[in-house]
Amino acid sequence: xxxxxxxxxxxxxxxxxxxxxxxxxxxxxxxxxxxxxxxxxxxxxxxxxxxxxxxxxxxxxxxxxxxxxxxxxxxxxxxxxxxxxxxxxxxxxxxxxxxxxxxxxxxxxxxxxxxxxxxxxxxxxxxxxxxxxxxxxxxxxxxxxxxxxxxxxxxxxxxxxxxxxxxxxxxxxxxxxxxxxxxxxxxxxxxxxxxxxxxxxxxxxxxxxxxxxxxxxxxxxxxxxxxxxxxxxxxxxxxxxxxxxxxxxxxxxxxxxxxxxxxxxxxxxxxxxxxxxxxxxxxxxxxxxxxxxxxxxxxxxxxxxxxxxxxxxxxxxxxxxxxxxxxxxxxxxxxxxxxxxxxxxxxxxxxxxxxxxxxxxxxxxxxxxxxxxxxxxxxxxxxxxxxxxxxxxxxxxxxxxxxxxxxxxxxxxxxxxxxxxx
RNA sequence: GGAGAGGUGGCUGAGUGGUCGAAAGCGGCGGUCUCGAAAACCGUUAUACUCUUUGAGUAUCUAGGGUUCGAAUCCCUACCUCUCCGCCA
Numbered sequence: 001x002x003x004x005x006x007x008x009x010x011x012x013x014x015x016x017x018x019x020x021x022x023x024x025x026x027x028x029x030x031x032x033x034x035x036x037x038x039x040x041x042x043x044x045x046x047x048x049x050x051x052x053x054x055x056x057x058x059x060x061x062x063x064x065x066x067x068x069x070x071x072x073x074x075x076x077x078x079x080x081x082x083x084x085x086x087x088x089x090x091x092x093x094x095x096x097x098x099x100x101x102x103x104x105x106x107x108x109x110x111x112x113x114x115x116x117x118x119x120x121x122x123x124x125x126x127x128x129x130x131x132x133x134x135x136x137x138x139x140x141x142x143x144x145x146x147x148x149x150x151x152x153x154x155x156x157x158x159x160x161x162x163x164x165x166x167x168x169x170x171x172x173x174x175x176x177x178x179x180x181x182x183x184x185x186x187x188x189x190x191x192x193x194x195x196x197x198x199x200x201x202x203x204x205x206x207x208x209x210x211x212x213x214x215x216x217x218x219x220x221x222x223x224x225x226x227x228x229x230x231x232x233x234x235x236x237x238x239x240x241x242x243x244x245x246x247x248x249x250x251x252x253x254x255x256x257x258x259x260x261x262x263x264x265x266x267x268x269x270x271x272x273x274x275x276x277x278x279x280x281x282x283x284x285x286x287x288x289x290x291x292x293x294x295x296x297x298x299x300x301x302x303x304x305x306x307x308x309x310x311x312x313x314x315x316x317x318x319x320x321x322x323x324x325x326x327x328x329x330x331x332x333x334x335x336x337x338x339x340x341x342x343x344x345x346x347x348x349x350x351x352x353x354x355x356x357x358x359x360x361x362x363x364x365x366x367x368x369x370x371x372x373x374x375x376x377x378x379x380x381x382x383x384x385x386x387x388x389x390x391x392x393x394x395x396x397x398x399x400x401x402x403x404x405x406x407x408x409x410x411x412x413x414x415x416x417x418x419x420x421x422x
Numbered sequence: 423g424g425a426g427a428g429g430u431g432g433c434u435g436a437g438u439g440g441u442c443g444a445a446a447g448c449g450g451c452g453g454u455c456u457c458g459a460a461a462a463c464c465g466u467u468a469u470a471c472u473c474u475u476u477g478a479g480u481a482u483c484u485a486g487g488g489u490u491c492g493a494a495u496c497c498c499u500a501c502c503u504c505u506c507c508g509c510c511a
Binding site for chain 2: 039042043045046047049050052053055056057059060061063064069072073074075076077079080243368372374
């Protein structure tokens with residue numbers, strides 16, 4: 001949510017920002033018009049209320065003194081009706097205005113590359129190299145089935161297309177990765193949290209998934225609840241409607257959760273194997289920070305996500321998203337793209353974003369600054385990282401010519417010392 | 423799922439129709455005292471919005487409606503919390 005005053009004072013900036021993000025449902029002109037109406041009504045109704053407050057004080061005084069106040073009461077009865085009618089108008093305007101405000105995307109940061117789609121994304125740096133494998137590397141769904149650790153057909157049998165089952169060393173590998181990542185982030189000062197995977201619409205609104213992404217999420221109709229598409233939602237919203245002490249900033253949290261995504265309209269694109277599924281696990285980091293150093297916090301968050309991949313010896317590249325590729329709520333975002341040598345593609349494995357005060361405003365999360373004033377903190381989050389794409393990359397990049405898969409050194413302690421899957 | 427009780431400021435807690443934005447205490451902040459600290463004492467301590475913006479006004483006692491000239495206070499609804507019973511990994 002943007003500050004209404006900011007929109008009022010910079011309508012053209014907001015329009016440009018929305019256009020660069022290709023957000024078509026954002027109607028700045030309608031907002032300005034309603035804002036004007038709203039202030040006019042407020043002006044009138046407050047005037048009447050001031051009048052009434054004076055009159056009721058006078059009535060109270062007269063009653064106490066035993067004097068008659070019938071005239072004043074009769075006069076105020078009319079004023080009361082007028083107030084009720086104006087209050088009603090105001091409520092309607094407020095409702096419409098808030099509805100429109102929810103559709104205003106966050107402004108892209110000035111450093112974000114301008115461009116309407118991913119072709120304008122900028123390669124920032126690369127780390128490591130593609131593995132040297134002088135044989136035909138099988139894609140993860142083939143090597144996984146061969147080793148008996150991945151069962152895609154079994155998953156379809158249970159839940160339909162777009163799910164996966166891991167077995168034996170595969171299931172163990174995922175658990176090892178989760179522990180490896182959580183341990184790393186906790187050691188680096190992130191507090192581990194365990195959160196619900198089902199949340200209310202209000203919570204979804206807080207981080208900006210609603211109203212825009214309604215169709216991308218699973219909704220439990222009987223109780224009007226939603227399955228989380230990312231841990232960002234429950235973890236960030238832990239601070240919904242909270243007032244934070246400035247000394248407690250920055251807040252750094254990490255959580256492992258499943259993520260549920262309908263992937264509506266994504267059929268046919270990257271649908272093989274584990275790359276695009278309806279349910280996958282992810283380790284997610286969330287930061288709530290002081291606005292003064294939030295962009296430094298973004299860089300350290302990127303570094304934290306990179307550390308996971310570096311520790312596993314996996315080649316990746318860092319890109320910065322163009323405005324048109326930025327999410328509705330983000331001001332700036334880096335992607336980590338991990339090389340997978342079987343399908344010979346870079347896989348988006350982590351998205352690290354800063355939201356400035358967009359989410360904290362929606363959540364009404366504030367902190368008290370040194371002047372004792374309330375201020376909106378900045379929120380950030382980043383995957384650290386997504387399991388359903390990390391596992392394929394390992395199965396492919398660490399694949400050997402004899403059909404076995406080596407286990408990265410860093411994971412071996414979590415795999416009972418095993419060095420390979422065979 | 424059934425029955426009951428309750429939701430007041432950062433916290434505890436008073437207030438059942440008329441200067442109540444709200445007593446008191448705790449906590450916080452500033453000061454006096456002190457070499458310093460503690461104690462004691464004094465003062466101070468919400469947020470948002472509107473405007474004719476060194477000032478004035480309006481709103482806010484979980485939320486949304488209603489009654490009334492006037493609602494923290496009465497009525498209705500929703501949500502949440504607690505207690506007891508039932509069910510249950």
